[in-house]
Amino acid sequence: MKVIVDLDACQGYACCMMEAPEVFDLDEDAGKVLLLVESPSEGLRTKTEAAVRACPAKALKLED
Ligand code: SF4
Numbered sequence: 001m002k003v004i005v006d007l008d009a010c011q012g013y014a015c016c017m018m019e020a021p022e023v024f025d026l027d028e029d030a031g032k033v034l035l036l037v038e039s040p041s042e043g044l045r046t047k048t049e050a051a052v053r054a055c056p057a058k059a060l061k062l063e064d
Helices: 015-019 042-054
Strands: 002-005 024-027 032-035 060-063
Touching: 002 032, 015 024, 015 042, 042 060
Parallel strands: none
Antiparallel strands: 002 060, 024 032
């Protein structure tokens, strides 16, 4: 599983970080998401999928 981030679309809402803090952080200077883990383990799949759904800007995608 690989996380794809569209930084142009990201608006820095940080919803992703609230759903999966192991995978996402917020770069406060840039006001954009900071990807902590590019390929999360299967144990983080549920949280990572929730983060992708939670993004209001549709800036996150998962690839298997
Ligand atoms: S929820 Fe979406 S818009 Fe908000 S910080 Fe995460 S990737 Fe960016």
